[in-house]
Amino acid sequence: MLELKNINYTVTEESGEKKAIIDGLNLQVEDGKFIVITGPNGGGKSTLAKVIMGVNKVTAGNIILDGEDITEASITDRAKKGISFAFQQPVHFKGIKVIDLLRLAAGREITTDEACEYLSKVGLCAREYIEREVNGSLSGGELKRIEIATVLARGTKISIFDEPEAGIDLWSFQNLIKVFENIRENINGTVLIISHQERILNIADEIVVIQDGKVKTRGPKDEILPTLLGTSSAVPVACGKLS
């Protein structure tokens, strides 16, 4: 189980003013759950994901993984303890090939066939890709899927996906939904997805709404989703941002 206890993440703005991106957030994530985190832009969702991975260090609070306090653990240590992270904007590398990245993710020498299997799972025709460099010669959608494949190759107990739909065209998005439906069926672990997309929300066990750096609501999909879709609650959230 992953527990976030009273998490604060504060940044100092250019004016010197301090701003709490995450403000006393508490969340418990039970094992094996498929959870989608949603909420208005700027509410702290991506920051929270980075706090869990250790990319952003908390200002205060504790992160507990299976009873162990990992608040001070490095990114590497958290990765080794079983947390994976698919970045919102996949990183480009010069000279590192897709197969290299999958090997590093798997933590061992994997065969071409194994690499192809991971790529097939994210809807890429594998043989065309494994020898390609992970750089700008690949499209945004392709890089995104490769990013997701690295998380699948790790096969850890917690997998975090930060806005997998961001920067993807509509056509690729249709395929991406299938990828997550597939992950939903096959993964043996906890999945945390940050997303705004109804179709991703729709395959969640639970939905967590984060707003103003706090958990606003949380509950089973059937309970939360209707409150978010075209209902009165969606409007105040949107208008709240405008004001």
Add this chain to the structure above:
Amino acid sequence: MLDNIQKKILEEVADLHKVPEGAYNIRANSQMAGRNTTANIDITTKEDKSGIDIRVKDGTKNESVHIPVVISESGIKEVVHNDFYIGDDCDIVIVAGCGIHNCGNQDSQHDGIHRFFIGKNSRVVYVEKHYGEGDGSGKRILNPVTEVYQEAGSYVEMEMVQIKGVDSTYRTTKAELKEGASLIVRERLMTHGEQSATSVYDVYLNGKKASTDVISRSVAKDFSEQIFEANIVGNTECHGHAECDAIIMDKAHVVAVPKLDANDVDAALIHEAAIGKIAGEQLIKLMSLGLTEQEAEEQIVNGFLR
């Protein structure tokens, strides 16, 4: 016969585990340690100075020439002149390279002066690797000079690799290209410690539709210094591109000096140069896969220099 140290160095510079097939000339501690010629490729020792002439007959295809140099004694200083005469319509691979094992306290130095005369419509792939090892205080110094004269329609691809181990290098490469000739240079360099490496390229595009692409990727670590100069001169309708991409680490110093010189309105010349440290996001991504920061750095550098 080569001893074990020499064999290991040979492996590093020429990827050779045993005596190569085809034509070869192995030079060890300033002596000829082996030579083979073929029906199409002749190798002869120069009479007026140290070095060899390599002559490849017209129409020679799918053959290779290996000319590795191994220095395992401390204190050897040599200048070697090797001339390659490649006929017309050839398609060959030349593997050169120099490895120095210096355990002594005297400097070891090999200055290879290579001249290439490439016949019409010939295609040549040239691979040159430098390697240095040994824990003596004597320096390992390599100063290669390469001159390339390309006839019409010829294509030359040069791969220059120097990964660690060589204390000081001053590389000069000059090329003159006739009509439709093409030269691709890929340099990969890593320096560390107090090493210094300078590469100067002068490419003259003299014939119509001649083209060149000079690409350098380098990593400078510790207190090392690198200087990269690429001068492309376009004297007619031609296409030239130079690119220097360097990762700087620690207290290193990197200088990139691209120079374009167009003497014709149809000369299209481009240069790109970028120097920077390893991107933090690259490290973070690899660390999120379970690598330590140091392991991540190694992977990024190895990929970059691949």
